[in-house]
Amino acid sequence: MESLGLLDQLIMLAILRQHPSAYGVSIKDEIEGRANRSYSVGAIYAALDRLDEKGLISARKGEPTAERGGRRKLYFTLTAPGQASLQQSLRAVDVLRKGIRWKVAPS
Amino acid sequence: MRSLLPESRKLVRYLGKNFVLGFTLTALAAKEIVHFFKPRRAASTTEIDEQDRTPPAVAEFIAALCTKRRYRAAAIGDKAETFTQDCKDYGRKRAVRMYWADTIASVGPIAWHVLKRLGFVAFIVAAAKRMLP
Numbered sequence: 001m002e003s004l005g006l007l008d009q010l011i012m013l014a015i016l017r018q019h020p021s022a023y024g025v026s027i028k029d030e031i032e033g034r035a036n037r038s039y040s041v042g043a044i045y046a047a048l049d050r051l052d053e054k055g056l057i058s059a060r061k062g063e064p065t066a067e068r069g070g071r072r073k074l075y076f077t078l079t080a081p082g083q084a085s086l087q088q089s090l091r092a093v094d095v096l097r098k099g100i101r102w103k104v105a106p107s
Numbered sequence: 108m109r110s111l112l113p114e115s116r117k118l119v120r121y122l123g124k125n126f127v128l129g130f131t132l133t134a135l136a137a138k139e140i141v142h143f144f145k146p147r148r149a150a151s152t153t154e155i156d157e158q159d160r161t162p163p164a165v166a167e168f169i170a171a172l173c174t175k176r177r178y179r180a181a182a183i184g185d186k187a188e189t190f191t192q193d194c195k196d197y198g199r200k201r202a203v204r205m206y207w208a209d210t211i212a213s214v215g216p217i218a219w220h221v222l223k224r225l226g227f228v229a230f231i232v233a234a235a236k237r238m239l240p
Binding site: 024025028040041042043046047048049050074 | 160170175177178180181182184185186187188189191192209212213215217220
């Protein structure tokens with residue numbers, strides 16, 4: 001099973017939330033809006049490329065629009081191995097988190 | 108207030124005598140006033156013309172250069188879409204700054220990714236190991 005970093009997890013969760021219309025801008029906005037973390041377009045695409053090479057996500061071409069300078073969108077979806085890998089990665093975090101007595105209240 | 112009035116009269120008289128200084132200060136004040144109202148005008152969607160929607164060419168070129176061919180059109184399209192939205196929200200000047208900031212921030216992760224792919228990092232680690240006693 002593939003190991004996933006924090007950005008990989010955030011992107012994959014954003015793709016799941018935006019399904020079936022997850023593309024670069026919507027993924028970035030979803031992460032900024034919900035996780036309060038800002039990443040550049042380059043960082044997002046570098047991570048998407050990494051996930052695509054591992055076979056965890058797949059891409060399909062969308063429609064070109066005028067505001068994008070006539071360029072097509074790339075819509076991303078999670079593959080079955082991608083979903084399994086994400087679930088396992090999140091489960092590992094949950095298992096480690098369970099039973100911890102926090103001394104600081106969550107902000 | 109009374110004590111300030113003679114001083115301001117003196118200043119007006121002084122500026123009246125020194126035409127160049129008076130003209131320069133008036134021009135600077137006018138420029139500031141125009142600058143103050145400029146972002147509000149640019150924020151209006153109707154007044155953004157086609158030229159304003161074009162992202163900075165050099166930044167776009169650098170971003171395209173740093174992106175893999177497979178994702179190039181999509182990534183530049185995403186940046187153009189964000190730029191158009193930023194122009195509407197904040198005005199062109201700030202949108203250009205944001206576009207450049209995103210481009211500069213994009214170079215790092217992509218360059219690192221390319222270097223890793225080329226085995227450059229492994230080469231550096233191997234060389235460092237060889238140099239250590």
